[in-house]
Amino acid sequence: MSGKKRDGTLFSFFNKKTKNEHVNISNIPNDLDVIEDPDKSDAKIHPPEVLKMFVKEPLTNYKKAPEFLKHHASTQYHLLATEKISAFIQSFKTGESVEIMLNNKVSSIMESNRKRLVPIIKTIIFCGHNNLPLRGHRDDGILDIDSALVGTQGIFRSLLAFRIDSGDKELTNHIRSCKKNSTMISKTIQNDIINILHKVIIETIVTNVKKYKYFSILCDETTDISTKEQMTFSVRYIDMEEMKIKEEFLGFIELNSTTGSAIKDTMVKQLECYQLSLKNLRGQGYDGGSNMSGRNNGVQALILKDQPLAVYTHCFNHKLNLCISKACEIQAIRNLVGIVGSISVFLSTSAKRTNIMLEIISKDDSVPVPQKKKLKALCATRWVERHDSIITFRELYSYIVITLEELEKMSDSETACKAVGFSASIKRSEFLISLEIVANLFSYTKTLSLVLQSPKLELSKAFSHVNDVINVIENIRENSTSRFETYFKNASDMAALVGEDIRIPRICGRQTTRCNIQTTDPMEWYRITIFLPFIDHLISQLKIRFNEKLSEVMPLEGLIPAYIDKYDESNIIKAAMIYNEDWSGQIMDIQSEISIWKNKWSNIQTIKPDTVIETMKHCDEFFPIIKTLLHVFATIPVTTASAERSFSTLRRLKNYLRSTMGQDRLNGLAVLNVHNKMPINIDEVINIFSRSSRRIKTEDWSI
Template sequence: MKRNIEKNAKLTDFFKRLKKNEEDGNMGNLPEPADSDENSVTITHSACNIDSTPSTSTDSYFPTENALETFNNSNNLAIPTDNVPSSSATSATPSENSSVTVIHSAYPIDNITSVSDSETIDYYQKVFDIGVVKESSEITEFQKYKFLKESWYPPGNYQFPFSEHNKNNKIVKRYLSFKHLNTYEWVTYSHLKRGLFCKYCVIFSKPKDSKQLKGLTLEPIIKFAKLLGSQGCLENHNKNKYHIEAVLDAQNFIKSFENPQADVRNQLHKSRASQVSENRKRLKPIINSILFLGKQNIAFRGHRDDGVINVDENVSETNEGNFRELLKFRVESGDETLREHLRTSSSRATYVSKTTQNDLICCIGEEIRDAVIRRVNAAAFYCIIFDETTDVSHISQMSIVLRYVDIDMKEAREDFISFVDCHEENFSLDEDTLEPILNGKVLARTVLNVLTKLGLDLKKCIGICTDGCSVMVSKKCGAVEEIRKCIPHAVPCSCYNHALNLAVSKSSTVHSVRNLIGTVKEISSFFTASSKRHFVLKHITKTELKSVCETRWVERHDSILQFKNELPNILQALDKISLWNESESAKKARNFATALRNCEFVITLCCLANIFSITLPLSNLLQTKNLDKKQANDVVSITLLTLQDKRDDASKYYLSISNDAKQKLKEINVEFSMPRITGRMVHRPNPTVSSVDDHYRITVFIPLLDSIILDLKDRLSENKLNLYNLHLCVPSVTKNKTDEEIYQGIRQILEQFPTIFEENDEMSFQKIASEMLIWKKMWDAEQNIPDNGITALKECNKHLFPYISILLELLCCLPVSVASSERSFSTLRRLKDWIRSRMVQDRLNGLALMHIHRGICSSLNVDDIIQRYASQKNRRLEFVI
């Protein structure tokens, strides 16, 4: 009460001084007061033009900062321009002789792709704009409390709408201002409806006559004349009986919400709290069963899983599914609470149906996602990693992963957030869409919509990582460039794994390598296509052949290395099969054996295995999560140098490969020889050399090295390996740089990332430069010097080097691979197989989050899940006190 008195006193003093300045003529071109009489009125309702003029202020109109403005500028999200009331409150209606024309001026945004009404309402609900209450069919008690206590209030730089009035043939403007909002504490402005509401009446009024409740309740006031004063519409509304009743209802609601023990229902029914506690105990074993099945990725439902669970039957004739059978097992193991619940509860309140499963799975998924988002919000930066695939039910699924630095563990994390149905998200069956193409703009809009719904700050997004396909990385219309239109400071990050895999695949342009890869694939398929042939191979080799997989990067290396080691055993298996009476298998086995007993094939296999043994460690390392870009660049550089050394001294390195090949040829009884030389050769190399070693070194080894080295350098060029000088903060680099090089690098960092520091560039430069000099001096006498960002971040004292700590966190946050998205696709294939192909999207996301985030899932509080489940809608049993 004292605080409100002081606040009102300050406001009164402010408006007194404002009036005095106006009388003295010091107010400039301020509009006339909005409380005067007029006869003929023409009203122009102009919304605040936040997009037509760039604002230099760092304030924003919404808690999500500049996300709304960023979306408008990116042509991805439009503020709704409809739903503006066509009439004002009855208390502000002009006289009968008045001529009234209402013109609704919407946001001046051109070429905007509007989102659906449901998405718009969801957005305004997050900022608690009171106007959204009239668009929502039902709001929860928690939302009511938020609208009453934290309803959206315009910031200091907000441009209020105005109305134009024809007064004595002269157009005058009547502006809405903070004075109108501060005079009555129940007055609330809606950015969505562009007018004034009474927040108490909007939520708690019980109209008997809808006409008397239009102004401030059912519809906003959009005419800003005659607002204040004894005859003003605000004062008239303040005296209305229905308003006074709504205020009392609101006060009682707030009191009971903040102090549930004082709720009248609890006072009248002392047993209610006990009943709620009992209901929660009944639901807990059901939730725990869902958590267990979700973490283990076990299917829930059976062929028939409806109806009441009969806990008295030990054996059921039908398979009721894992979920219901697990509940029976819990009862048999002594869970008396669950037994009593299933035995005594109504058939419509057992909470074991498929609908309840979906609701609880969604609640668990939201709890897990919220836990991840809290960690992301606690970090200074985050990066987006996304990829797209088609699942078993032919739905285009986009996987979205966030990379950030855990401030507690000081390590990089890559956490899965959601699967998104790209077509369902962007196209409607009601629309006449000729061809729902998933181009760069559509994929970018999908990602940005997800980030906005999660409430993530787009200013903190500093990197975007995808694979190398054109729809993602095209400079003209790729998804990355479309996202950067909204987040210009986010840098594109190439996927090193895809680059390496494509470079290895490109080696098949060499004639002998192409033939070898094709032969290996066919032999692998030959053995796996028949149980008889597979039995023979497994009996001889004691293992299974790995296929040359197109998507699993490591298996491409492993398959060649394994084939080289098992070559004699594979030939033995083929020889046995070639003696079968089954002509088809015998014929193919004989042909494959002939292809393997070829000198060129064996030497090519040894050359390829030798090179793959160098690229395999790089492929494994690039798939790790806790890997910073500086460390990845170092390993890529070392790998390229190693391959280049082999190319520069090919004779020396080929000698060991040749000896290995000769040993293999001896084991399979094949002569070491070169192909027949002719005068004119068109389809294969034909060098004029006399030595067999020289022939294969020139025709196989050197072309293979050249192909991989050139392709790797092209795909992982200096531009794609760009560290934006962030590696200057790594001590092993810092101590070898001159002061001038450090200063130049700092300026380039500030130019590339202008939003990471609150100060201006010059002040930030001076502080970073000072810290860098101390940082460099500190490591001069040390022996064990960190050589990557992760290690340096752990050694950096955040209080002593705050700016260097931020730069190191920025370096560690940049992703090097989309391996986490690819891993989520592996989860998708395990989760949504052909048996569960009709799974709905919300259930899929909940189960995926439980399976992927096992640690978070195990630490969830079941009471929080019940609280979320109960707040969604009214339940047959009460779970909330």
């Protein structure tokens, strides 16, 4: 092997014709070492490719050597080799091992890849938090920034292009230097990252549930846009550090069967998936469907066989809705609800009719403009809106009458015909009296409905609110004459606004289909025929449906200082013994602790705590059994409103444009949207991603 020459002399060799040819070494780049192999000097060489002659075979044709060498000096693999040999020489001089050098190189590649993933993960989180669809019609291949910015490649790629356009250097460097199979923005990578985000959020929630031991489950079912039966799955537990009741959404489960046994098996399997023990289950919250609440084969009964301490609660909001629906079966009230619903749909579904009504309201300067200017349709599932629709109709009554009178004059025969019928219906005395009665009584149940939807509500407080409303309505019933006089006067004023009077319907000698009270006083007639039956039905329904006092566990309410005298001590001890395995003691232990507890609060004259959470703040290590019992009592669910709210997320996520979304992707995006305030550790997400088959630790995506 000949040495490298840098003195400008000629470098000679034999060509295929055995003639000497020469090349001037000064024409060779200074950073290249020229090595001559005598064994190859007489080989028959045709003009080779640069990669072949310098990597696989030596250079023997020196005629174009300067051109080939200059090109070779600028190639990426030569620069990388130069960097490696420099590092090797440096390590040789400093004594640093090759193993350390390799580890440093791997660490450098890994750190570079992690930085490339950060803006991609943040963009997916942004889309999930804001319920934005990620994919577009064409969203494969290398990111075309100009095309993505105009929105032809989906929101996810558009947001990436927007980040690049706004100066995100890491993302810009990644997109420009990555290989086609290492862009990390494909739909497959999206699904992987969404699944990891879902896993991180769920693990955070489940860790807290395990930490505080006791929990309840909240479930409900609905059918999505692709006609799949989806069951929402949530948990309720007490955060003992923050002293808060929390109800957390965990995901949707596709049901292949809606029988009680099938749903129960699915729930148990899901709990095993989350590694939540059935031993710590202390409550169940469902609606009143037979497959959920059935005494023998319902889900609650089957769960109770495996875990007798999992107390079942029929959702309080569903029960309130059933009370109101049953009370509204009185003929006059039923007709009112039907007419209000039909008129609301008639006026609100047409832009032209809505604008006519808005114009009529804006022209009225005689009274303050009402806050609500549009009617709400009666909703079968949204409890507050059902109350609001009647109350809003009452407030806008005079404007509705004028609007219908205007619509009677329209050339559209169908619209005019309906307007005439609706106008005549709402001017009837029976309708006006019923509207006034229902609007006033619904104002009480509306407040109750709002309160019962709180995820922080406790069982004792829920019953207290229900009893408060029952007491108020019973007071109205006791003073029915004076109260109805006010309602009758208001109805008479509404009738006067439309040029009508409150009259008694015609009375015939023999009548079997309606009330035939022998009185000539309109106020007395409507009080007896409509007001009293409706209020009696409402009171009886509230008492019947909320009379389920959960008699076995409700005496634990007596541990709350505000209700300490409400229950006999023997009943409290009996309820405490049900949960004996949770506090593991003898009956004398709980007896002595309750006696000390009662004595403590009997000497306090200030305002006493009236909730479980407030009471638990006063339970120190001196009252361990009482603290455990209060913990379990607060875990028992009141309503499934939190579970119901997840259906709104489902409808926004899985719509007619995204009806084929897979279950894993659906759950990942749903959890991101519902828990959008939960902080996410990006490094943890990347760590999980790096443990997959993507080889983030060793593969350099830039070459």
